[in-house]
Amino acid sequence: MLRRMTKLLSGARQLDPGRFLHRGSPAPQSLDAHLDDQRPRAVSCTSEDDPARHGEQHAALHYHIPLQDLKTVFPQGLPPRFIMQVKTFNEACLMVRKPALELLHYLKNTNFAHPAVRYVLYGEKGTGKTLSLCHVVHFCAKQDWLILHIPDAHLWVKNCRGLLQSSYNKQRFDQPVEASMWLKNFKTANERFLSQIKVQEKYVWNKRESTEKGSPLGAVVEQGLTRVRNATDAVGIVLKELKNQSCLGAFRLLVAVDGVNALWGRTSLKREDKSLIAPEELALVCSLRKMVRNDWHGGAIVLTLSQTGSLFKPRRAYLPQELLGKEGFDALDPFIPILVSNYNPKEFESCIQYYLENKWLQHEKGPPT
Amino acid sequence: MAAPCVSCYAALSYRLFLGGRVSLSPNQGVWKAAAAELQTGTGSQILRLRHTTGVSTKKNVAALRRETYTVDFIKKQIEEFNIGKRHLANMMGEDPETFTQEDIDKAIAYLFPSGLFEKQARPIMKHPEQIFPKQRAIQWGEDGRPFHFLFYTGKQAYYSLMHEAYGKLLEVEKRQNKLQAKGLFSEKTKTKDLIDSRWLIKEELEEMLVEKLSDQDYAQFIRLLERLLTLHCGSEEEFVQRFRRSVTVQSKKQLIEPVQYDEQGMAFSTSKGKRKSAKAEAIVYGHGSGRIKVNGIDYLLYFPVTQDREQLMFPFHFLDRLGKHDTTCTVSGGGRSSQAGAIRLAVARALCSFVTEEEVEWMRQAGLLTADPRVKERKKPGQEGARRKFTWKKR
Numbered sequence: 001m002l003r004r005m006t007k008l009l010s011g012a013r014q015l016d017p018g019r020f021l022h023r024g025s026p027a028p029q030s031l032d033a034h035l036d037d038q039r040p041r042a043v044s045c046t047s048e049d050d051p052a053r054h055g056e057q058h059a060a061l062h063y064h065i066p067l068q069d070l071k072t073v074f075p076q077g078l079p080p081r082f083i084m085q086v087k088t089f090n091e092a093c094l095m096v097r098k099p100a101l102e103l104l105h106y107l108k109n110t111n112f113a114h115p116a117v118r119y120v121l122y123g124e125k126g127t128g129k130t131l132s133l134c135h136v137v138h139f140c141a142k143q144d145w146l147i148l149h150i151p152d153a154h155l156w157v158k159n160c161r162g163l164l165q166s167s168y169n170k171q172r173f174d175q176p177v178e179a180s181m182w183l184k185n186f187k188t189a190n191e192r193f194l195s196q197i198k199v200q201e202k203y204v205w206n207k208r209e210s211t212e213k214g215s216p217l218g219a220v221v222e223q224g225l226t227r228v229r230n231a232t233d234a235v236g237i238v239l240k241e242l243k244n245q246s247c248l249g250a251f252r253l254l255v256a257v258d259g260v261n262a263l264w265g266r267t268s269l270k271r272e273d274k275s276l277i278a279p280e281e282l283a284l285v286c287s288l289r290k291m292v293r294n295d296w297h298g299g300a301i302v303l304t305l306s307q308t309g310s311l312f313k314p315r316r317a318y319l320p321q322e323l324l325g326k327e328g329f330d331a332l333d334p335f336i337p338i339l340v341s342n343y344n345p346k347e348f349e350s351c352i353q354y355y356l357e358n359k360w361l362q363h364e365k366g367p368p369t
Numbered sequence: 370m371a372a373p374c375v376s377c378y379a380a381l382s383y384r385l386f387l388g389g390r391v392s393l394s395p396n397q398g399v400w401k402a403a404a405a406e407l408q409t410g411t412g413s414q415i416l417r418l419r420h421t422t423g424v425s426t427k428k429n430v431a432a433l434r435r436e437t438y439t440v441d442f443i444k445k446q447i448e449e450f451n452i453g454k455r456h457l458a459n460m461m462g463e464d465p466e467t468f469t470q471e472d473i474d475k476a477i478a479y480l481f482p483s484g485l486f487e488k489q490a491r492p493i494m495k496h497p498e499q500i501f502p503k504q505r506a507i508q509w510g511e512d513g514r515p516f517h518f519l520f521y522t523g524k525q526a527y528y529s530l531m532h533e534a535y536g537k538l539l540e541v542e543k544r545q546n547k548l549q550a551k552g553l554f555s556e557k558t559k560t561k562d563l564i565d566s567r568w569l570i571k572e573e574l575e576e577m578l579v580e581k582l583s584d585q586d587y588a589q590f591i592r593l594l595e596r597l598l599t600l601h602c603g604s605e606e607e608f609v610q611r612f613r614r615s616v617t618v619q620s621k622k623q624l625i626e627p628v629q630y631d632e633q634g635m636a637f638s639t640s641k642g643k644r645k646s647a648k649a650e651a652i653v654y655g656h657g658s659g660r661i662k663v664n665g666i667d668y669l670l671y672f673p674v675t676q677d678r679e680q681l682m683f684p685f686h687f688l689d690r691l692g693k694h695d696t697t698c699t700v701s702g703g704g705r706s707s708q709a710g711a712i713r714l715a716v717a718r719a720l721c722s723f724v725t726e727e728e729v730e731w732m733r734q735a736g737l738l739t740a741d742p743r744v745k746e747r748k749k750p751g752q753e754g755a756r757r758k759f760t761w762k763k764r
Contacts, residue, residue: 124670316670342669
């Protein structure tokens with residue numbers, strides 16, 4: 001009986017090397033048989049590494065990001081599983097997909113005199129919104145834009161230790177830890193802009209320290225990093241200055257926020273008397289909300305909705321209306337929604353091909369590699 | 370269950386017994402350690418009444434071994450049973466002539482409804498042969514000489530059976546040798562198909578012979594019968610058949626749903642499945658691309674855990690039809706894992722209608738078509754859970 005069972009399981013048909021779908025269960029022995037096949041294999045990688053030149057012909061293909069770029073452009077923001085994959089394969093390969101291509105097309109044709117357009121990437125869980133955002137961020141970095149990348153807004157509304165009462169506005173709360181971490185990553189990503197941009201006002205931190213008008217933005221960032229108590233205010237100042245100065249045209253600004261539905265949801269932070277804090281009472285959230293308003297021009301705003309880190313939202317919610325709530329939807333309206341869906345068959349095959357080329361898919365009964 | 374516990378029944382009803390074997394003395398008071406002629410195969414034996422002392426005096430250890438019923442007593446029981454059967458038939462308004470044992474069982478269950486869980490504790494009314502245990506007659510005559518020539522072997526019934534079987538074997542061999550010598554021997558292999566019958570088990574053989582057997586004895590007997598079978602004898606068939614019981618072929622019991630057709634002409638099949646407290650109903654379409662929808666939601670979203678999705682895909686994977694059928698299911702109750710198990714059973718049953726009988730048998734052997742009988746075990750008093758005891762404290 002056991003022989004018959006295994007016979008049913010392994011099937012009698014040959015595996016077609018080029019196409020893995022629609023073939024039922026592949027026989028384990030022929031997983032690596034494609035290596036010896038003469039028929040043209042499905043290609044998974046493209047040699048076009050500049051996102052600016054990605055077009056329809058590169059859809060479903062992987063492109064390389066040099067590891068050096070990875071450190072400067074993405075100190076934060078890549079999903080943890082992707083970082084593990086990069087570390088394993090020793091190369092960063094991102095798939096070019098339709099939603100990202102659409103966004104790139106819009107960005108290439110932005111009119112910087114008009115107010116910043118908001119693009120919202122939405123879709124079901126695990127379909128690739130964060131990686132599409134990373135693709136766009138890479139493109140903008142290559143095009144020398146100033147990147148304002150908040151990797152996950154949910155981290156700012158939950159599990160925060162050390163909430164301080166804000167010195168700037170008595171009703172609000174500061175988050176020194178999150179703010180300083182973000183400032184550090186911002187500095188790594190945008191080194192060259194920090195010395196170019198000059199602040200336009202004088203900021204007094206406390207009795208002894210202040211930043212003069214005309215000093216580089218780097219000074220504000222340094223202040224925030226050294227004096228952690230003022231980190232949140234430093235973040236607020238940075239955002240305000242960038243917003244005001246992007247209209248002048250010295251640089252293009254990209255605001256990329258992942259999990260933007262956190263800004264209008266609920267928090268899980270409590271005051272000392274155990275009462276819940278609303279997101280409006282967090283200084284970071286306030287400054288970020290002001291940032292994603294489209295009352296400035298000279299750049300673009302790309303946002304992602306995410307249910308994964310969200311608080312008090314059902315697992316299957318993915319539409320903007322469900323995740324943002326009425327308040328958030330009204331605040332973001334009007335925006336351009338871009339749906340990110342699961343892999344289609346071509347993308348699926350490209351992904352499997354990539355894994356096979358990197359010898360990632362193994363079977364214990366297959367030939368040793 | 371010895372002599373002292375003979376309880377006085379005020380009004381014994383001879384027609385109705387509690388289930389299982391009766392092991393109490395029927396008459397009040399005096400023992401009647403007489404033999405009952407119940408052994409099959411042997412000729413009629415002379416009864417011998419053996420009077421033992423009464424209950425109140427010293428216990429006769431030998432008589433404690435087994436209570437014996439007289440032949441008269443058994444005959445009386447049978448008569449009373451038949452009369453009772455006719456009375457019962459009259460009571461139920463049925464024809465007394467055609468009142469079968471099944472009808473009796475149904476009538477008793479109707480007249481005496483019992484909520485007891487133990488089936489053997491419920492009231493039954495069966496033929497006295499099935500209620501009173503079979504007993505051996507006294508094996509020796511008045512002068513003390515045993516009747517059977519193999520009495521002193523200790524296991525006379527077993528050895529006489531072996532003797533008989535071996536005798537038949539020798540006979541068959543002699544016949545075949547004679548035929549071969551004459552040249553008329555032909556290799557006729559017309560033995561009956563033995564696939565749907567099995568040998569008697571040791572307990573059944575013991576019951577038949579009314580004698581205790583050892584495992585080696587039983588094995589020896591079966592070997593002898595198998596040897597008899599290999600000689601392709603047509604005459605000894607019935608002798609051998611006495612020791613075989615039929616076995617229903619499991620797979621023929623499998624109910625296969627008929628394939629239905631909807632308005633577009635697409636073939637589909639529906640069936641149900643359940644596991645723990647989850648109930649599922651699945652509709653499998655004949656042609657499709659492998660999409661599975663559960664309660665209107667794609668299975669990738671309904672079951673975020675890979676293990677549940679693997680359970681859903683397993684029937685298709687087993688039959689190598691992964692991308693060929695579309696499925697729509699509804700499920701309710703239970704938890705995540707039991708819902709997956711319920712849908713898997715429903716899908717496997719529905720797939721039976723699209724698949725050959727051989728593959729249905731393979732699925733049954735793989736366990737895809739069996740409903741998982743495990744349910745949550747009940748919590749017992751004095752323990753914290755079903756098995757977990759309270760923390761043991763030394764003092």
